[in-house]
Amino acid sequence: MGKVRKRKPKPSKTVNNATANDAEEEELPVDNKENVIQTIIDQLQAADVEEKYCGLQTFAMLLESQESLEQMINRGLVKMVAPLLLDPASSVRNAAAGSLRNLSTVGHEMCDVLMEQDVMTSLIFYYHQYTESWIPDPTSKNKDDFDTFVQCTNLLLNLCESSELAVKYLGDSKILDIFPKYLDLSTFGVDIVTAVMQCLFVVVEDNPLATERVKNSSERQLKELLLLEDNDPSALLIKTLAGGVIINMCGGNISILPVDVMNQIIATLARTLSLDHRLACNQLSSNVPLSNAVGKVEPPKGKEGQVLENQIKSVLQVLDAQQSAIEIIANVCSCDDADDCMEGPESSDSDEPLDEDSCSNGEGVLLAEDRLPPELLEGLISLEIFDKVWARTQLPPENVLTILKEYEGTQLIYKKLHNLQTRALLCINNILLNLPIENLGGVSGVYKIWAAAGKLVFKQNSENLNLLESATAVMRAALDKIKLKSNEKGNESNLFSELALSDIELMLTGIRDCQEPEIRSNLIRMIGILALLLVSNLNETSSNVICTITDFILDQAHKENEVWVLAEAVDTLVDLYSEDETDLLAAKVKLVDKLAVLAPILKNKARQQKKLPKEYKVLVTTANSNLPRFIKYKKARLSKL
Known part of the structure; x- marks a missing residue:
């Protein structure tokens, strides 16, 4: 959201003369780099507009080099660039805004640096000084002020996405009172309205004070934007964002919206997601210039160049709109109270293992989909x-x-x-938890989802850790869905009945080699659910698979450094062996003795690692509480064998 293509330096004799060798910058000796940085400092502090502009352009070009970037930050260049957002010259403000926005796209850590370097102060003063009464002149050929507003708003968005302190500073400023006028599409155009909407989409989420201010000033405009008749990518992006802001203004609880507004939002999301993003990219790739015989790419110029630029912008709007739509759907399907059923049994003093059916609506398990508003479920x-x-x-x-x-x-x-792929997988995870399995293609349909996600995890050797985490979350949720269905009488699934040790070796190797605790946790839980699905169809092959998985999880638990992943492993084993049919297998793998050794390890690690996110604390507390009771319960049963 809000991260657009890096701006190219404007042609300028001053820039070209000062940076003639910038293309070879990475080959410069260290002392030359230091000289270049000192030159930038001198230019940024100069009184001459061209000098400052030249310094900003060189600064922007050096951002491409990690080494130069670190040197510039250490020399305090960010603190020198930020005040130039307030420079009297529009070209200087524009260059400062573009370079800082580009810097903010590097990552959350860089946004933290920008906050530490006090960029937010200059950014807020920019809005107060230059935007309260500004209206673009449609006859002017100078678009610097227009572009500066977009760049600054995208910079603000990136900072607010990364820093709660930035959101606080925003709330203390006049910016939320200034933004409503920029929702006038006829006056300010698509780019400015989109930038403001993207920022509001992030800022009002879980922010009652911001919500109240935006609701009082902009609710009518948001509903008008939601009802735009156009369905081109730019309009769908604005309509999607309007729906997202409206939902966030009601705390994410879509059920409190009027039914007609809810239906309009869902229809907009569906329309946005109906655009074929793959086809759009295929068509774009046909027009992208390729490298010539000497390996150089010559960008098209003139009318042809403008056509390509417009096509790129359209595809970016499609992808932004679809990512926003997916984030909205993921949020409305997050079902925050889905864990309510888990809270009661955790505090029980009973020696009986936890029973999944203990939370019911009188007719069995209270399904997650029962918590979605009927109108929302019907629309989905x-x-x-x-x-x-x-x-x-x-x-x-x-x-x-x-x-x-x-x-x-x-x-x-x-x-x-x-x-988009990663966000879509995370959204699929939430939808799996909330849609009836019959509307997901039944057990076989969910199995196909599990298998497709598995290909992303185990067969692509992806270095994209976010993708791996979201894909393993989908695998875990899919098996949970299948397990829930297989627990119903007459619905036992035979999908995994022929699963052999050779089939799970790839998974076990993947867990052993996994360095990311979130992915490791998902995979451990997943193979535990896989083993649990085999319990209903015990034979020699399935018993061997279950025992192998058990030994593997126990071995991983002893090696695990993160207490919450250890707790996940323990909880997985408790779930697996709470079934009475597993008593013989528990005796075979000496489960009780091995868990008794693990119990004090879990308790000690829990004491050592107290600073955990809330959901991890709940997991660790639950595992610590349940494990002694489970050991006592299972030991009593095994003594009767």
């Missing part, structure tokens, strides 16, 4: 939202991706495609 099903989100997990063909990655003008599209 009738508009085939699941299929539309799943389609976003599919990337364009490899040759198309290569073309997009190699051309500078489309590199951001390449990045956004992978971000």
Whole structure:
């Protein structure tokens, strides 16, 4: 959201003369680099507009080098660039805004640096000084002020996404009182309205004070934007964002919205996700210039160049709109009270193992989908939202991706495609928890989802850790869904009845080699659920698989450094062996003795690692509480064998 293609330096004799060798910058000796940085400092502090502009352009170019970036930060250049957002010259403000916005896209850590370097103060003063009464002049050829507003708003968005302190500073400023006038599409155009909407989408989430201010000033405008009649990518992006802001203003609780507004939002999300992002990228790749015989790429110029630029912008709008739509759907399907059923049994003093059916509506398990508003559930099903989100997990063909990655003008599209895939998988995880299995293609349909996610995890050797985490979360949720269905009488699934040791070796190797605790946790839970699904169809093969998985999880638990992942492993074993049919297997693997050794290890690690996020603390507390009771319960049963 809000991260757009890096601006190219404007042609300037001053810039060209001062930076003639910048293309070879990374080959410069260290002392030359230091000289260049000192030159930038001198230029930024000069009184002459061209000098300052030249310094900003060189600063922007050196951002490409990690070494130079670190040197510039250490020399305090960010603190020198930020005040130039308030420079009297519009070209200087524009160059400062573009370079700082580009810097904010590097990552959350860089946004932390920007906050530490007090960029937020200058940014707030920019809005107070230059935007309270500004209205663009449609006859002016100088678009610096227009572009500066967009760049500053995207910078503000990135800082607020990364820092709660930035959100606080924003709330203490006049910015939320200034933004409403910039929602006038006829006056300010698509780019400015989109930038403001993207920022509001983030800022009002879980922020009652911001919500109240925006609601009082902008509720009517937001509903008007939601009802735009156009369905081109730019309009769908604005309509999608309007729906997202409206939902966030009601605390994410879509059920309190009027039914007609809810239906309009869901229909907008469905329309946005109906755009074929893969086809759009395929068509774009056909127009992207390729490298010539000497390996150089010549960007098209004139009318042809403008056509390509417009096509790139349109594809970016499609991807931004679809990512926003997916985030909205993921949020409304997050079902925060889904863990309510777990709270009661955890504090019980009973020696009996936890029973999944203990939380019921009088007719069995209280299904997660029962918590979604009926109108929302009906909309998700009738508009085939699941299929539309799943389609976003599919990337364009490899040759198309290569073309997009190699051309500078489309590199951001390449990045956004992978971000969209990851967000779509996280959304699929939430939808799996909330849609009836019958609307997901039944058990076989969910199994296909599990298998497809497994290919992403185990067969692509992906270095994208965010993708791996989201894909393993989908695998885990899919097996949970299948397990829940198989627990119903007459619904035992035989999908995994023929599973052999050779089939799970790839998974076990993947867990052993996994360095990321979140991914490791998902995979441990997943193979535990897999073992549990085999319990209903015990034979020699399935028993061997269950024993192998048990030994593996126990071995991993002893090696585990993160207490919450250790707790996940313990909880997985407790779930697996709470079934009475597993008593003989428990005796075979000496489960009780091995868990008794693990119990004090878990308790000690819990004492050592007290600073954990809330959800991890709950997991660790639950495991610590349940393990002694489970050992006592299972020991009593095994003594009767």
